Amino acid sequence: EAQVTQNPRYLITVTGKKLTVTCSQNMNHEYMSWYRQDPGLGLRQIYYSMNVEVTDKGDVPEGYKVSRKEKRNFPLILESPSPNQTSLYFCASSTNVAQETQYFGPGTRLLVL
Amino acid sequence: GQSLEQPSEVTAVEGAIVQINCTYQTSGFYGLSWYQQHDGGAPTFLSYNALDGLEETGRFSSFLSRSDSYGYLLLQELQMKDSASYFCAFRSNRDDKIIFGKGTRLHILP
Numbered sequence: 618e619a620q621v622t623q624n625p626r627y628l629i630t631v632t633g634k635k636l637t638v639t640c641s642q643n644m645n646h647e648y649m650s651w652y653r654q655d656p657g658l659g660l661r662q663i664y665y666s667m668n669v670e671v672t673d674k675g676d677v678p679e680g681y682k683v684s685r686k687e688k689r690n691f692p693l694i695l696e697s698p699s700p701n702q703t704s705l706y707f708c709a710s711s712t713n714v715a716q717e718t719q720y721f722g723p724g725t726r727l728l729v730l
Numbered sequence: 731g732q733s734l735e736q737p738s739e740v741t742a743v744e745g746a747i748v749q750i751n752c753t754y755q756t757s758g759f760y761g762l763s764w765y766q767q768h769d770g771g772a773p774t775f776l777s778y779n780a781l782d783g784l785e786e787t788g789r790f791s792s793f794l795s796r797s798d799s800y801g802y803l804l805l806q807e808l809q810m811k812d813s814a815s816y817f818c819a820f821r822s823n824r825d826d827k828i829i830f831g832k833g834t835r836l837h838i839l840p
Binding site: 723 | 760778825829832833
């Protein structure tokens with residue numbers, strides 16, 4: 618089954634404690650993204666990657682890191698989380714062709730105390 | 731900058747037709763996409779317009795006019811299960827960023 622998986626689905630943490638949210642896709646997609654979704658603000662792209670070892674900043678990259686060492690995995694790293702990073706996070710993948718149908722993971726709900 | 735504008739809420743009656751508009755600002759993009767998101771769920775792809783005109787997929791259709799920087803999603807024969815948020819989005823052909831609108835919440839009345 619074609620899918621994007623994220624872990625964990627829910628996470629409560631404290632300010633400053635480093636965390637990683639994993640994302641994996643089994644569709645051999647080149648393009649992968651991380652988004653955060655906040656009420657009234659829609660989906661905002663944090664980082665994206667067009668292929669292995671290629672990553673670029675989206676619209677809201679501050680406070681986040683990513684890596685793309687393998688095609689299927691695209692982890693999101695919060696080195697020192699802060700309360701303003703409390704949000705719903707989605708990972709997504711697509712091919713690199715112009716008609717990009719994005720497939721989204723189920724989401725990770727993060728609360729930073 | 732690059733942005734998309736859509737109404738925050740739309741209300742329609744079951745069985746009717748509703749149109750959700752999207753105006754955008756960009757220096758260049760590949761095409762306009764539409765996604766549906768139910769409460770508590772992940773966005774799912776609905777439709778894509780690379781060229782001007784109408785694309786039809788079952789009860790859903792999407793339209794794009796590049797000269798007017800405008801598109802819309804048309805939902806016909808509305809069903810209660812269509813109650814959801816709808817997002818328009820594009821991928822910039824300058825830097826490959828993907829930008830989403832803030833979403834339109836569709837309320838359906840019985």
